[in-house]
Amino acid sequence: MIKYLGSKRNLVPALGTIATAAGAHTALDLFSGTTRVAQEFKRRGIFTTACDLASYSYQLARTYIETDADTVDYDALRAHLLAMSSLDSKEGYFTETFCRQARFFQPHNGARIDACREYLVPLTDDPLFPILLTSLMEAADRVDSTTGIQMAYLKKWAPRSYNQLELRLPKLLPGKGQALHGDALNLVNQVPAVDLAYLDPPYNQHRYFTNYHIWETLVRWDSPETYGVARKRVDARGDQHRSAFNSKRTMAQSFFSLLGRVRAKTIVVSYNDEAWINEDEMINAISKAGFARVKKFSFSQRRYVGAKIGIYDPRGNKVGKPGADRNIENVFVGGEKATLSKISTALAP
Numbered sequence: 414m415i416k417y418l419g420s421k422r423n424l425v426p427a428l429g430t431i432a433t434a435a436g437a438h439t440a441l442d443l444f445s446g447t448t449r450v451a452q453e454f455k456r457r458g459i460f461t462t463a464c465d466l467a468s469y470s471y472q473l474a475r476t477y478i479e480t481d482a483d484t485v486d487y488d489a490l491r492a493h494l495l496a497m498s499s500l501d502s503k504e505g506y507f508t509e510t511f512c513r514q515a516r517f518f519q520p521h522n523g524a525r526i527d528a529c530r531e532y533l534v535p536l537t538d539d540p541l542f543p544i545l546l547t548s549l550m551e552a553a554d555r556v557d558s559t560t561g562i563q564m565a566y567l568k569k570w571a572p573r574s575y576n577q578l579e580l581r582l583p584k585l586l587p588g589k590g591q592a593l594h595g596d597a598l599n600l601v602n603q604v605p606a607v608d609l610a611y612l613d614p615p616y617n618q619h620r621y622f623t624n625y626h627i628w629e630t631l632v633r634w635d636s637p638e639t640y641g642v643a644r645k646r647v648d649a650r651g652d653q654h655r656s657a658f659n660s661k662r663t664m665a666q667s668f669f670s671l672l673g674r675v676r677a678k679t680i681v682v683s684y685n686d687e688a689w690i691n692e693d694e695m696i697n698a699i700s701k702a703g704f705a706r707v708k709k710f711s712f713s714q715r716r717y718v719g720a721k722i723g724i725y726d727p728r729g730n731k732v733g734k735p736g737a738d739r740n741i742e743n744v745f746v747g748g749e750k751a752t753l754s755k756i757s758t759a760l761a762p
């Protein structure tokens with residue numbers, strides 16, 4: 414699993430418990446990111462639809478949510494992984510941009526990433542493509558030199574960056590599911606009604622498109638022009654890839670409009686205590702959206718890795734002290750009274 418800002422790793426068991434206690438057979442994860450929450454739903458036998466605006470997240474969802482592990486041609490998959498692992502290194506756009514102009518990866522790994530990604534070009538329409546690309550992205554993530562976001566690289570190479578890129582077989586899950594790529598504000602009108610919807614939007618100005626620009630480029634493989642020390646994509650500057658959830662001006666309204674359009678018996682909203690919307694506003698909005706009861710559950714969780722290591726400027730110099738390494742994650746659940754009481758019982762220590 415890639416390192417990801419706002420990833421709900423520690424909340425996954427609780428979210429799974431909520432889905433099971435709610436009796437969900439179908440679920441929707443509208444901001445699926447790494448897909449780890451959607452994976453938990455799928456693991457519990459729930460037909461899950463995962464949506465996200467990011468291209469890399471869509472490929473992760475195709476791999477972990479849409480692909481049925483029982484129908485995969487493992488011989489072909491292993492043969493491709495072996496072929497990719499044996500390719501000669503070949504320096505290209507990736508090495509030049511992210512290993513020489515910037516220092517996100519060591520050039521010996523960059524040249525292998527270039528070779529592997531080129532290998533995948535003719536396989537774009539193959540059902541194994543997302544799985545192989547996920548394997549490559551996860552392998553690259555294990556040898557990067559960042560604190561977990563791609564706005565900056567470390568001044569000194571991270572110890573893991575010296576390791577060799579190692580492609581592994583992603584841990585696929587049996588069962589069917591669906592991956593959708595796009596803006597939640599549009600997709601919400603297209604997805605069918607579900608038993609449980611999970612909403613985990615960005616709650617601040619930090620844009621995933623720029624925070625994970627290297628994964629966007631690795632997936633799109635479109636060799637964009639780049640700028641700045643971090644060699645971000647030039648299209649990160651325009652409005653094209655902006656999310657309404659990253660602007661203080663538009664966040665609350667967009668989120669409330671989304672809540673009003675989600676068709677689900679039970680709604681689960683992740684909410685952190687640094688968000689632009691306050692708790693009362695959130696509870697009111699969930700009630701207004703038609704959910705009979707709303708209850709808050711709080712969990713203390715470790716913050717993203719950068720909060721522990723420190724704050725770095727675009728040149729990788731440490732410029733700030735890390736904040737508290739734990740924050741409170743609140744989960745608001747809206748639904749029928751009986752469902753909420755089953756969830757409370759299931760979550761009771």
Ligand SMILES: C[S@@+](CC[C@H](N)C(=O)[O-])C[C@H]1O[C@@H](n2cnc3c(N)ncnc32)[C@H](O)[C@@H]1O
Nearest residue numbers: 419420421444446447465466596597613621656
């Ligand atoms: C807090 S993260 C979700 C993390 C996820 N729950 C996990 O555990 O990995 C928010 C996600 O929202 C996505 N996103 C931002 N704006 C979006 C939009 N307008 N529509 C759909 N997804 C969006 C981002 O790409 C990011 O993956």
